[in-house]
Amino acid sequence: MKNGKLPIYGKDYKTTVRYFHSKTWVVASIAPLSDEFNGTPIVMQKQSGVYQIVLGPGGAFSSDQLRVLPNDVREYLLNAGVIHDRTP
Numbered sequence: 001m002k003n004g005k006l007p008i009y010g011k012d013y014k015t016t017v018r019y020f021h022s023k024t025w026v027v028a029s030i031a032p033l034s035d036e037f038n039g040t041p042i043v044m045q046k047q048s049g050v051y052q053i054v055l056g057p058g059g060a061f062s063s064d065q066l067r068v069l070p071n072d073v074r075e076y077l078l079n080a081g082v083i084h085d086r087t088p
Helices: 063-068 071-080
Strands: 013-020 025-032 040-047 050-055
Touching: 013 071, 025 071, 040 071, 050 063, 063 071
Parallel strands: none
Antiparallel strands: 013 025, 025 040, 040 050
């Protein structure tokens, strides 16, 4: 919070959302507009109609953490550059 005010979407931060497998998997990230970086991704899976966090939020993940993800979700994260060690 800046000066006790909540951040405002489009003015203070931006979001990116990417869906996979008919919206059963989602990768979302949030990033401040004032900085040039990819944001903080979070991976969620829809279970019983509700999205549950599978990975994150975080700025970097290990390749071991990606093993539980579908191939296309894993590839998306690899291409986003949020893996801090070798490719799985």
